[in-house]
Amino acid sequence: MSIWPVLALAGGTFAIRAVGPQIRDRVRLSERATVLMAIAATTLLFALTITATVYKGVGDFAGWSRIIAVVFAGFLAWRKVPFALVVIAAAATAALLRLLGLS
Amino acid sequence: MFSMKNMRSIWRTADARLWRDVLAVAATASLVGASFGAIAVAAGMPVWLCCVTSLVVFAGGSQFMMVGILAAGGGPVAAVLAALVLNARHLPFGLAIGHLISDNRLGRLLGSHVLIDENTAFVLAERDPERARALYWVAGGCFFVLWNLGTLVGAYGGDQLGDPAAFGLDAAFPAAMFALLLPALRDRNTVRAVLLGGAIALAVTPLVPAGVPVLLALVGLLVVRRTPATKETVPA
Numbered sequence: 001m002s003i004w005p006v007l008a009l010a011g012g013t014f015a016i017r018a019v020g021p022q023i024r025d026r027v028r029l030s031e032r033a034t035v036l037m038a039i040a041a042t043t044l045l046f047a048l049t050i051t052a053t054v055y056k057g058v059g060d061f062a063g064w065s066r067i068i069a070v071v072f073a074g075f076l077a078w079r080k081v082p083f084a085l086v087v088i089a090a091a092a093t094a095a096l097l098r099l100l101g102l103s
Numbered sequence: 104m105f106s107m108k109n110m111r112s113i114w115r116t117a118d119a120r121l122w123r124d125v126l127a128v129a130a131t132a133s134l135v136g137a138s139f140g141a142i143a144v145a146a147g148m149p150v151w152l153c154c155v156t157s158l159v160v161f162a163g164g165s166q167f168m169m170v171g172i173l174a175a176g177g178g179p180v181a182a183v184l185a186a187l188v189l190n191a192r193h194l195p196f197g198l199a200i201g202h203l204i205s206d207n208r209l210g211r212l213l214g215s216h217v218l219i220d221e222n223t224a225f226v227l228a229e230r231d232p233e234r235a236r237a238l239y240w241v242a243g244g245c246f247f248v249l250w251n252l253g254t255l256v257g258a259y260g261g262d263q264l265g266d267p268a269a270f271g272l273d274a275a276f277p278a279a280m281f282a283l284l285l286p287a288l289r290d291r292n293t294v295r296a297v298l299l300g301g302a303i304a305l306a307v308t309p310l311v312p313a314g315v316p317v318l319l320a321l322v323g324l325l326v327v328r329r330t331p332a333t334k335e336t337v338p339a
Contacts, residue, residue: 001148003155005179009169010159012187018215020197021204025211032329038227039296040324041199042287044192045224046297047304047320049280056273059309066274073278077285084127090278091131094271 063103069094109205109236116237125238128221128279129245131272132163136253138267139166143258146174150258157254161216161247165189168313189314195321196223203235217243224283292327299323 029037053070056062073090077083136157143153148170160166165186172182197218203226204214222242229235267273287293300323304316311319 001146001152001173002179003152005169005173005183006152006156006160008179008183009165009186010156012183013160013162013165013190013193014216016187016190017193017197017218018212019194020199021201021211021215021218022208023198024201025208035292036324036327037195037199038287039290039293039327040195040321041223041227042284042293043296043300043320043323044195044317045220045227045280046284047300047317048192048220049277049284050301051304051308051316052280053277054305055308058313062273065271066277069271069274070277070281073274074281074285077282083124083279083282086282087127087275087279090274091271094274095269096271098269098271 065094065097065102068097068102106207106210109207109210112233113237113240116233117241121234121237121241125225125242125245128275129242129249131267131275132246133249133253133256134267134270134272135163136250137257139163139170140254140257141260142167143170144260146170153258154251154255157251161250162186162190162193162219163250164313185312185314188312188318191314192220192317193218196220199223200226200235200239203232204239205236214240214243217247219243219246220280221246224280228283228286295326295328296323299326 053067054062069090072093073086076086076089081089139157140150140153143156143166144150148156156166156170168189169182169186172185173179197215200218200223201211201215204218205211217240219242222239225238225242226235229238284297288297300320303322304320307319308316
């Protein structure tokens, strides 16, 4: 395996990451554009979260353990349980359900 | 220059709660990094190249994808392009939070390398700009260090810890993200966009290449109304 694909991916990824902050540096965005950017980022992250909850790999069902664990974590977060505990509870729930034989 | 004043203010703002919150999620990065190291070595990548990949790319999903495609006999151009599609979401992330990374241009340029899903979510969930900046750098830095240490250990065969799924670590990422996104969902415009976008992403995931479903979720922005967001936050 050669280093060239790695360098190409690194260069491309850095360019993608750097564009946003550089534009924000030079262009003064309107109030509405700023709000839209935040909604766009939230929408992307939510889509990432929900697909990472339901699927593993390329479109295979992730199994009920993960889904139940994430829903339980959502409930804890809604009840204002400290963030670190929410994350640990999610992992523990999924691990426990798998120990009990759920997929 | 990437100023000392910025560094000191980040250090001062980063209290025990901030570190605890960040480390709760970042700890999983080391184990996922270890599985990347192990998989990449098994796919025929030399140990040094695994480590270089995690250092210079620093985007987990795209690293797995590139190595997976190359190991399956795919061409390098296809592998790189597929991985870049997966990383395209970082562009809008940078547009949304880029101004908070640093006061100066060099700081923003250097800071771009540690722009990831997790610190974007941390920053979006934080109202105080000083604290948001501290979260950005602390989370970005912790993930960078732990991801690379994990890769090194995994590449040297330290992946004997077992399957991350057995510890439920695969649930930690979506759970953390969901908890961070929850406060933003008080805004009705955001809820509309998020629900439509999420539904689209879920529906198309089995049909289109990886990374595309998340980008298609941006269609959800079409249902954002023109009214100012501040008025929308008032409960009905």
